[in-house]
Amino acid sequence: MSIARVALIASARFPITEPFAGGLEAHTWGLARALTRRGHRVELFAAPGSDPVLETRELPVRRAVLSPAARADASMPSHTWMEEHHAYLGLMLDLARDGERRFDVVHNNSLHYLPVAMASALSIPVITTLHTPPTPWLESAIQTSDACPVVFTAVSRCTASAWQQTVPEALVVRNGIDTDFWTPGSGGPGLVWSGRMVPEKGPHLAIRAARAAGVPLRLAGPVSDEQYFETQVAPLLGGGVQYVGHLGRKELAQLVGRAAAALVTPSWDEPYGLVVAEALACGTPVCGFDRGALAEILTPDCGLLAPPGDVAALAELIPRAMRLGRRDARRRAETFCSLERTADDYTALYEEVRR
Known part of the structure; x- marks a missing residue:
């Protein structure tokens, strides 16, 4: 070289x-x-x-x-x-x-x-x-x-x-992503969503799906669109749904690793989906919308995809996604997302x- x-x-x-x-x-x-x-x-x-x-x-x-x-x-x-x-x-x-x-x-x-x-x-x-x-x-x-x-x-x-x-x-x-940094976590009882707080990332849809599934959700990421956050996201917080702020990598990796599954809810054709790779590296299965490149990254043993924008279908998949193997998720990250x-x-x- x-x-x-x-x-x-x-x-x-x-x-x-x-x-x-x-x-x-x-x-x-x-x-x-x-x-x-x-x-x-x-x-x-x-x-x-x-x-x-x-x-x-x-x-x-x-x-x-x-x-x-x-x-x-x-x-x-x-x-x-x-x-x-x-x-x-x-x-x-x-x-x-x-x-x-x-x-x-x-x-x-x-x-x-x-x-x-x-x-x-x-x-x-x-x-x-x-x-x-x-x-x-x-x-x-x-x-x-x-x-x-x-x-x-x-x-x-x-x-x-x-x-x-x-x-x-x-x-x-x-x-x-650096799989030496994004390492497997212990999992936990709840869900996680991470990314920019903008309409095309769809955090409001993640909240609705988590509520429909009856599973607590924590969201993290920068508020890049304040009007959207205040009108579409903030009113949905509370009652098991918490926004934890804009985190550094270490805190974010810990948050993702302690979740049972990660929700990924693009409202646009996601070009890649770095948050998908980060979740898999933490051993956290993914449940999301079938938009953009998500289907290229995920396999059935580490992630499940609902039709784009279908919150009800996403909510139905959440319990199954939470039972997917964490080792399988990590293995996918090591072989495909390094x-x-x-x-x-x-x-x-x-x-x-x-x-």
Whole structure:
């Protein structure tokens, strides 16, 4: 294995540190550590304040300083949009100037369009991982030239299929979790749900299913949509349903490991489902909706899936899911969801694109 100098592009909005803003940040954190352990020289482009334990050099995130006249212009987008645009524009211009002296490969894990749109300006290979269903901005960026020079990977077959029209040859490299950290727990009498508190993750549906099944439920995760949380989730709390807050990895692993089963209730086509892998690694079977990539991860001996959005069907499956074998769940995580396998696949891809 040859050592690669990797520019790892992440979110310019959220620092890559605990407690993670979402699965994308958690994945980037784990991948950076796994690549560094293999001896690769990783430099991370992410929001300031990212975790120093990553042992990577943080690339600068430049903020735009706009005049009062510019901010008052009718074309002025949101402050967040403008900051992200400026940060990625500055990064790509820097890489275009002298990136080949510092890096062997650029690995884009962000959701922003500029690393793809400006890839042709770079003299080093660019890999972009598709973490979401298609977005108009990214599809537009891919089509800016007749032959987009970017090598694309997708985090699941489901995600690769969703991008088929624009990216017909995306390689599937599934996300992974550190199975040395996410270790089997003792189980317990209740259920757990974890993730961002947003409509597409469906925590309100998990609560309704748990109530219908008569099983207590604890929920954990950042409140990313305050209006949704206050109107759709908070009124359902109490009476055996508890929101325990936004937890760090250690506390979250303990919570998941002490549950009889994990509920996963996407209201969108889940591109991968990192919370599924985390639950399985903790020996906790999964009960969820059959959306997106969940069916790729789960097998009948470690998880059960109800039709999308069918709360009654999900509630009926909960008692069966709670009786599934915890060893089977852990075994699935070790063989299918390992971060080591993810890092191996990307190491091989880095080698291939450098030839």
